[in-house]
Amino acid sequence: MKRQLTALFLSISMLLLLLTGCAGSSAKLGPKNPVTLTMWHVFGSQTESPMNDMVEEFNHTAGKEKGITINITSVSNSSDIHSALLAAAKGEAGAGSLPDLFFCYPETAGSIGAEKIVVWSELFSEGELSEYVPSFLEEGRVNGDLLVLPVAKSSEALFVNETIFERFAADTGAAYEDLHTWDGLFETAQKYYEWSGGKTFVMHDELLNFVQINTAALGGSAFKNEKLDFENPVFKAQWEQAAKAAISGALRVEDNYETVRMMTGDIVAGIGSTASIMYFQDVVTYPDNTKEPLVIKALPCPVTKSGNQMAMQQGVGLCAARGDEKKQAAALFFAKWITQGEANLDFVTKSGYMPVQNSSFEAINDYDFINESYRSLYEAMDFMHAEYSFYLPPVVDGYYDILWAFYEGSIEVLDECKAAYERGEGGLDALAERSFYMMEEKMSR
Amino acid sequence: MRISELTKKAAAFSGFRGKTMRHRLLFYTLILLLLLGTVLTGGIMLFGKFSAVERETEAMLNTQLSIYEHDLKIHFDQLAARGIRLSKELSSGLKEYLDKNGLHFSDLKGNADAIVEAQIRLYEPLRLGIETTDCSGAFFMLDTSAGREDSSPGQSKSGLYFKIGNLNVGRPIDMKLLQYRGSTDVGSYYGLEFHNMWALEIDAERFPDYDRILEHAMPDLNGCYHLTDAVRLPGTWENAMLMCVPIVGEDGEVYGICGFEISALFYKLFYMQPGTEPHLTGLLTKRREDVLSANAGLESGSANGYFVGLSGGLSTKSTSRFQIYTSAKGRQFVGQETEIRLAPCNDEWTLAVMIPKKDFDAKKHVSIRENLTIFFLLILSAVFGSMQMSRLYVKPILSGLSQVKCRALGEPTHIQEIDDLIEYLARQDTQEETQAMKEQEHAPAPFRLYDEFLQNIETLSPAERTVFDLYIEGHTAKEITEILCLSINTIKTHNKRIYMKLNVSSRNELMVYVNMMKEMEGAADAKR
Numbered sequence: 022m023k024r025q026l027t028a029l030f031l032s033i034s035m036l037l038l039l040l041t042g043c044a045g046s047s048a049k050l051g052p053k054n055p056v057t058l059t060m061w062h063v064f065g066s067q068t069e070s071p072m073n074d075m076v077e078e079f080n081h082t083a084g085k086e087k088g089i090t091i092n093i094t095s096v097s098n099s100s101d102i103h104s105a106l107l108a109a110a111k112g113e114a115g116a117g118s119l120p121d122l123f124f125c126y127p128e129t130a131g132s133i134g135a136e137k138i139v140v141w142s143e144l145f146s147e148g149e150l151s152e153y154v155p156s157f158l159e160e161g162r163v164n165g166d167l168l169v170l171p172v173a174k175s176s177e178a179l180f181v182n183e184t185i186f187e188r189f190a191a192d193t194g195a196a197y198e199d200l201h202t203w204d205g206l207f208e209t210a211q212k213y214y215e216w217s218g219g220k221t222f223v224m225h226d227e228l229l230n231f232v233q234i235n236t237a238a239l240g241g242s243a244f245k246n247e248k249l250d251f252e253n254p255v256f257k258a259q260w261e262q263a264a265k266a267a268i269s270g271a272l273r274v275e276d277n278y279e280t281v282r283m284m285t286g287d288i289v290a291g292i293g294s295t296a297s298i299m300y301f302q303d304v305v306t307y308p309d310n311t312k313e314p315l316v317i318k319a320l321p322c323p324v325t326k327s328g329n330q331m332a333m334q335q336g337v338g339l340c341a342a343r344g345d346e347k348k349q350a351a352a353l354f355f356a357k358w359i360t361q362g363e364a365n366l367d368f369v370t371k372s373g374y375m376p377v378q379n380s381s382f383e384a385i386n387d388y389d390f391i392n393e394s395y396r397s398l399y400e401a402m403d404f405m406h407a408e409y410s411f412y413l414p415p416v417v418d419g420y421y422d423i424l425w426a427f428y429e430g431s432i433e434v435l436d437e438c439k440a441a442y443e444r445g446e447g448g449l450d451a452l453a454e455r456s457f458y459m460m461e462e463k464m465s466r
Numbered sequence: 467m468r469i470s471e472l473t474k475k476a477a478a479f480s481g482f483r484g485k486t487m488r489h490r491l492l493f494y495t496l497i498l499l500l501l502l503g504t505v506l507t508g509g510i511m512l513f514g515k516f517s518a519v520e521r522e523t524e525a526m527l528n529t530q531l532s533i534y535e536h537d538l539k540i541h542f543d544q545l546a547a548r549g550i551r552l553s554k555e556l557s558s559g560l561k562e563y564l565d566k567n568g569l570h571f572s573d574l575k576g577n578a579d580a581i582v583e584a585q586i587r588l589y590e591p592l593r594l595g596i597e598t599t600d601c602s603g604a605f606f607m608l609d610t611s612a613g614r615e616d617s618s619p620g621q622s623k624s625g626l627y628f629k630i631g632n633l634n635v636g637r638p639i640d641m642k643l644l645q646y647r648g649s650t651d652v653g654s655y656y657g658l659e660f661h662n663m664w665a666l667e668i669d670a671e672r673f674p675d676y677d678r679i680l681e682h683a684m685p686d687l688n689g690c691y692h693l694t695d696a697v698r699l700p701g702t703w704e705n706a707m708l709m710c711v712p713i714v715g716e717d718g719e720v721y722g723i724c725g726f727e728i729s730a731l732f733y734k735l736f737y738m739q740p741g742t743e744p745h746l747t748g749l750l751t752k753r754r755e756d757v758l759s760a761n762a763g764l765e766s767g768s769a770n771g772y773f774v775g776l777s778g779g780l781s782t783k784s785t786s787r788f789q790i791y792t793s794a795k796g797r798q799f800v801g802q803e804t805e806i807r808l809a810p811c812n813d814e815w816t817l818a819v820m821i822p823k824k825d826f827d828a829k830k831h832v833s834i835r836e837n838l839t840i841f842f843l844l845i846l847s848a849v850f851g852s853m854q855m856s857r858l859y860v861k862p863i864l865s866g867l868s869q870v871k872c873r874a875l876g877e878p879t880h881i882q883e884i885d886d887l888i889e890y891l892a893r894q895d896t897q898e899e900t901q902a903m904k905e906q907e908h909a910p911a912p913f914r915l916y917d918e919f920l921q922n923i924e925t926l927s928p929a930e931r932t933v934f935d936l937y938i939e940g941h942t943a944k945e946i947t948e949i950l951c952l953s954i955n956t957i958k959t960h961n962k963r964i965y966m967k968l969n970v971s972s973r974n975e976l977m978v979y980v981n982m983m984k985e986m987e988g989a990a991d992a993k994r
Contacts, residue, residue: 033842033846055745057771057772058771059771070703073703077775080775090773090774092772092773093731094634094731094734094735094771095633096731097631097632097633097634097642101631101632104640105634105638109634114639115635116635116639117634117635120634121771275654276657276659277659277660278659278662281650281664285650285666287650299662300662302663302665302701306665306666308582308612308650308651308666309578309612309613309614310578310611310612310667311613
């Protein structure tokens with residue numbers, strides 16, 4: 022009897038203590054166990070940031086049900102975020118700490134390291150991963166680990182200022198069809214240069230993309246032993262084609278995005294990421310503050326006259342920093358939400374990206390687009406998806422350093438050669454060749 | 467009849483012999499504990515221990531608010547000071563440019579080339595301003611335009627506006643400047659990137675309080691700087707407050723406005739609140755009667771990354787300790803606020819810190835649950851402890867009493883009073899025994915002889931014993947002959963032997979002893 026009473030007393034006491042005490046953190050997601058994830062993203066600087074909108078929608082719907090809140094603490098661009106993330110991962114003074122969620126290229130994720138980043142393939146089932154476009158997933162693997170989950174992929178497209186082009190076409194007989202190949206594009210650019218009294222027709226955001234894709238389209242590779250192959254004659258020929266256009270003034274090369282020059286009326290066409298569609302305003306503003314409507318027509322990225330039709334596959338993806346179980350569960354929940362179904366379609370169609378799941382490509386054809394410019398872009402992307410093959414940059418150590426060095430080097434070299442051309446110091450072919458060797462010298466450092 | 471008498475009668479009637487010692491002890495112990503518990507509870511209530519959660523929350527919010535206010539005042543004071551310095555540098559720079567080129571300010575109108583040159587010249591003070599000030603951008607706008615009147619409606623103003631493009635901490639070390647407004651020649655000249663929502667000039671119609679700032683402009687800039695409400699920056703998704711300072715020439719001519727931008731993202735990063743509270747929100751905004759306008763202000767969250775993202779108005783209700791804020795979507799917060807003046811030409815701002823009301827309620831529930839748990843644990847412990855204690859206390863007493871009862875004096879109980887009692891009783895027993903022995907030794911012969919008589923009975927033979935028992939039953943010798951069917955001589959023979967063995971000389975003497983036996987048996991029966 023005594024023992025029974027003692028046991029009863031102890032049991033009731035333990036039960037009372039348990040009921041009171043155990044409110045500690047558990048990994049189960051829910052409104053009573055809220056979790057906040059910080060995020061750095063690169064989808065900003067535009068009137069309406071689609072990612073900000075998606076995050077707000079998530080916070081008020083699916084996230085709210087699971088007690089998950091995403092707090093955006095940085096909005097930059099894909100090149101700036103690389104250095105910021107590396108600095109944060111290394112714990113450099115003044116860099117802040119690595120956010121719970123961030124968007125970056127695979128090389129950035131590789132530099133940060135799998136010990137600090139969640140490996141998505143450990144959290145997704147094989148069945149779930151099979152829903153994604155295989156090449157998109159493949160791009161996000163670093164040493165076999167899926168560190169970067171595809172959220173939205175972009176390609177390159179040719180954006181044309183319809184208003185100016187149609188004025189020009191009416192006078193000269195130029196046509197949009199001429200712009201399908203690089204040869205046709207540069208010939209049209211020369212015509213425009215003459216018609217406009219010396220204005221540039223086109224600008225390319227990333228000349229290395231032009232060179233490496235065209236080299237690949239003609240059956241070669243711009244890279245050898247993880248460096249640019251300046252010995253490759255095809256590589257040389259592609260560079261010289263672009264260089265001639267730049268030196269002659271038909272192609273603008275500067276440290277800026279083509280979208281900006283489109284908005285100042287300094288160019289008529291630009292080759293850039295399909296995501297550039299987000300950045301166009303609806304007016305061109307000239308230096309004397311006069312304005313005219315800017316109507317964008319998007320066309321498939323030009324291709325080589327011979328060779329395969331190829332276009333770039335690019336785009337940052339989603340990474341999650343390793344953290345406690347609750348944060349990882351929350352990160353996985355958001356990753357699934359933003360890459361699947363309606364949420365993914367909603368995001369990509371507002372931002373000029375391709376969806377990342379196979380089933381979404383069919384649905385996109387019936388989607389309601391914001392305006393005709395967006396519709397033309399998705400028609401162009403649909404054409405490229407059907408007719409082109411996508412080019413994946415090589416998995417080369419320091420690829421983005423090479424990209425950046427090539428970008429800066431090409432601006433400097435072509436500026437110099439253009440100035441020499443204007444001073445009458447050589448012909449186009451000679452200066453184009455000279456610029457090639459100048460680039461080789463720069464890139465060898 | 468009194469209750470106590472009634473109780474006694476009732477107990478006697480029912481055969482109830484009263485409470486045991488253990489029950490009485492248990493009862494009084496519980497009464498004592500109940501009394502202590504009441505005093506304790508009363509004391510706790512008197513000193514407000516049950517309102518600990520309210521007091522602690524109030525203290526926490528007040529502390530956070532005072533730190534927030536302190537930091538904010540210093541920061542915005544610096545913004546104003548640096549804005550004034552920027553204004554003076556721009557004013558002198560512009561004058562120098564105009565004088566050098568033989569121009570008046572009014573000559574800039576429609577003169578795109580001159581404006582571009584002026585902007586290139588005035589970029590440096592702006593850049594320096596951004597790099598040395600805690601802000602997300604800097605700007606100046608001149609009351610002129612590159613366009614002619616027909617192409618540039620009156621409210622399009624020329625200027626430069628730069629934003630920091632890579633905010634991810636309060637102030638990034640390597641700032642990337644994006645040109646948001648101004649001639650692209652400036653960006654190209656200095657090798658700067660353009661903001662994706664770049665435009666050439668600033669629309670003064672959409673610039674907050676533009677006319678009011680110019681109207682209040684005076685040579686003493688300390689009296690006329692102005693902090694705007696948070697507004698949506700044209701063409702972007704961002705809200706920002708602008709610390710504005712007029713640009714005034716030496717002759718009092720107002721050239722325009724300059725200042726610094728505090729964007730919502732910058733404010734969120736710069737004012738993340740450290741502390742133990744995981745869901746703290748800070749808000750700098752305007753109060754319009756009973757409503758705090760979240761849209762007119764800027765918000766910060768907690769250092770752990772928590773951020774609410776308030777929008778719309780927060781209606782306010784005051785209690786004795788807190789403000790209770792309710793958003794349009796029904797979310798409630800508990801907070802404190804204070805009025806703060808950040809610029810001479812402004813109404814006062816309201817600075818508030820708050821936590822979700824459900825966090826506060828959860829703390830209260832936990833506190834109540836803990837208090838109830840403690841209370842129940844106390845009750846349980848009291849009851850269980852009293853039961854155990856009373857049992858343990860009473861056990862040796864009962865054991866001692868049992869010993870006393872049985873006169874079986876075993877090990878001492880180690881309870882002084884009981885051991886004393888047992889000792890006393892033992893002494894009494896010893897004394898009584900001794901006395902009895904003494905009395906027995908000096909006892910009158912009959913008692914000694916009686917004892918011998920009793921012992922001799924055992925020596926009788928069965929036949930003799932039969933005859934003797936009949937004498938005890940009161941039969942005569944004649945009756946015994948008839949009962950046993952023996953002759954009188956046989957009976958006489960038995961009598962002789964009986965007298966001899968029992969040491970009596972006659973039947974009369976025998977009957978005296980027999981009567982004594984009967985009396986002793988009767989007394990023993992009565993005792994039982």
